[in-house]
Amino acid sequence: MKTITFNNTAGFLTLQDQGRIGYANIAVPTSGAFDQKSHQLANRLIGNFPNACAIESLRGSFEFGTDSELVISATGAPASVQVDGREHEMFRSIFVPAGSVVSVSPGSIGMRTYLAIRGGIVGNQIMGSSSYDELSQIGTPPIKPGDKFSVENQVAGSITGDYTPGSVITGLNTVELETMPAPRWSGFSNSDILFTSEYQVTSSVNRVGLRLSGPALVWNSESRLASEGVVNGAIQIPVDGMPLIFGPDHPTTGGYPVVAVVSRNSLDLLAQTAPGTVVRFKSAR
Numbered sequence: 001m002k003t004i005t006f007n008n009t010a011g012f013l014t015l016q017d018q019g020r021i022g023y024a025n026i027a028v029p030t031s032g033a034f035d036q037k038s039h040q041l042a043n044r045l046i047g048n049f050p051n052a053c054a055i056e057s058l059r060g061s062f063e064f065g066t067d068s069e070l071v072i073s074a075t076g077a078p079a080s081v082q083v084d085g086r087e088h089e090m091f092r093s094i095f096v097p098a099g100s101v102v103s104v105s106p107g108s109i110g111m112r113t114y115l116a117i118r119g120g121i122v123g124n125q126i127m128g129s130s131s132y133d134e135l136s137q138i139g140t141p142p143i144k145p146g147d148k149f150s151v152e153n154q155v156a157g158s159i160t161g162d163y164t165p166g167s168v169i170t171g172l173n174t175v176e177l178e179t180m181p182a183p184r185w186s187g188f189s190n191s192d193i194l195f196t197s198e199y200q201v202t203s204s205v206n207r208v209g210l211r212l213s214g215p216a217l218v219w220n221s222e223s224r225l226a227s228e229g230v231v232n233g234a235i236q237i238p239v240d241g242m243p244l245i246f247g248p249d250h251p252t253t254g255g256y257p258v259v260a261v262v263s264r265n266s267l268d269l270l271a272q273t274a275p276g277t278v279v280r281f282k283s284a285r
Helices: 036-045 262-271
Strands: 002-016 054-065 072-078 079-083 086-088 094-096 099-106 113-117 147-149 175-182 198-205 209-212 235-238 245-246 256-261 278-283
Touching: 036 054, 036 072, 036 113, 072 079, 072 099, 079 094, 099 113, 175 262, 198 235, 209 256
Parallel strands: 175 278
Antiparallel strands: 002 054, 002 147, 054 099, 054 113, 072 094, 072 113, 079 086, 079 099, 175 256, 198 209, 198 278, 209 245, 235 245, 235 256
């Protein structure tokens, strides 16, 4: 079996597949790649199955060597991808000779870059997934220098070649997220301001969620809610009235009211939204 060895890492690097499906009833979230579109595209470019494990890099840099020939692809946030010091384009298949060193360093826009290897990376599988869950800390631990991983030989088909990236990662200072009102929408005295105001992403950003600052939402009742189930993209409103948008490693229940939910169409954009970005919510209906 092929092996890769990490020489250097900086930032938050994890292995991610499509996550753990069907365990929310025992308080285990789905987890998996935050930007699902970019993750699946990286696998599709090199003929992998959609659920193959790939590297998710949160504005990090890393370098690994290989003892065998590889075919890789990189998608998501723009990054510099080099093989033995030679620059290669993202969004296409890249041949890596045996004994080579692959280096990746982040660009200036977006948040998460994905690197897939043809055949898939072997991680520490728990509950059907190798994804690292930042909240519960299960799955394959974050990657550090000296870590070695095997590469499987499970492929879905041939290498598809090149792809012209769409407009998900643009480096815009403002993003619009499609949003649907949640059942607690009417429990706020000013819920309409969610669609008429601008919010800004704070520095509190991770795979659990993104905290925003802006006009506060006011909960009508002084009584506390019993804990309720929450999902990826749920917009929870704590006591300070500032929205918190949950990501893939969210808790499965929460005691604060959820005013709305970001639609599946906007979750990939959410994954690439950096601190300081202005967020506008628009109705998905």
